Amino acid sequence: MSDTHSDIDILIVEDEPKLALVIADFLRASGYSPRWLANGLDVQKAVAEHMPQLIILDLMLPGRNGRDICRDLRQQSDVPIVMVTAQVEEVDRLLGLEIGADDYVCKPFSPLELVARVKAILRRARIRAHPEDGPLQLHEGRLQATYKGVAIDFTAIEFRLLVTLASMPSRVFSRNALMDRLYTDARIVEDRTVDSHVKKIRRKFEAVAPGEEIVQSVYGVGFKLVL
Numbered sequence: 001m002s003d004t005h006s007d008i009d010i011l012i013v014e015d016e017p018k019l020a021l022v023i024a025d026f027l028r029a030s031g032y033s034p035r036w037l038a039n040g041l042d043v044q045k046a047v048a049e050h051m052p053q054l055i056i057l058d059l060m061l062p063g064r065n066g067r068d069i070c071r072d073l074r075q076q077s078d079v080p081i082v083m084v085t086a087q088v089e090e091v092d093r094l095l096g097l098e099i100g101a102d103d104y105v106c107k108p109f110s111p112l113e114l115v116a117r118v119k120a121i122l123r124r125a126r127i128r129a130h131p132e133d134g135p136l137q138l139h140e141g142r143l144q145a146t147y148k149g150v151a152i153d154f155t156a157i158e159f160r161l162l163v164t165l166a167s168m169p170s171r172v173f174s175r176n177a178l179m180d181r182l183y184t185d186a187r188i189v190e191d192r193t194v195d196s197h198v199k200k201i202r203r204k205f206e207a208v209a210p211g212e213e214i215v216q217s218v219y220g221v222g223f224k225l226v227l
Contacts, residue, residue: 011052012036015061026111040064059085074100080121124169150208161197165225174222
C-alpha cells in the first residue's frame, strides 16, 4: 500500500526519458505527484508558475546545467533539491552540496533509495516549516535550546552557530560560510575556531543525548546538523 502524499508535487528534471519515467513511477507508487522536464532551460518558467515541494535535478542537462539551475533556485527559494549525477568524483559530489543542494545521488542508483531520500528530506523540510513538531527548539532570547524536552544553555557565539546549522538541517555549511555568519565585524579568525565551537556544542548535546551525533563533520568541507 502506498503512502498518501498526492498533494506533494515533485519536479523531475532529467534528460533521460526512461530514467525519468522510472523515477516518476516509483514516486507515484509512494503517493507523490511527479512532473517531468527534460531541458534545463524550462526549469525557471516551470518553477515560477508552480513551485514544487521538492526538485530532483540532474547535473548534466541540455540547455542549462544543474549547477547553475541550483544556484539560481537558491537565490529565490529554499525548495529541497536532490542532485543526480553520473560524475562520481568526490569534488563533484561536494560541489553539489556546496551550491545549495540538500542531497545527491550518483547514477546508477536504486529508485527505492531515491524515494527513501525524498521522504527523509521532505520530513526535515516539514520540521523546518513547523519547528514545534521537531525535537530541537531554539529560544533566542535565552540563548537556550531544548532538545527532546531537555534545556541546554549556550554562549552567544555557540547559539549563533547552532541557529545557522538548524536553519537548514542536513545542509553542509563550509567553515568559511559559518565564520561569515558568526563574525560580521571582519575580524581575522582561524578556520579551527569553528571546530572549537562545534566541539563545545557537541559536548552539550552529548550530555543530554548520549550516543547521538547532532552536529556531524563532512570531511574536507564543514559541518551539518542532523535531527
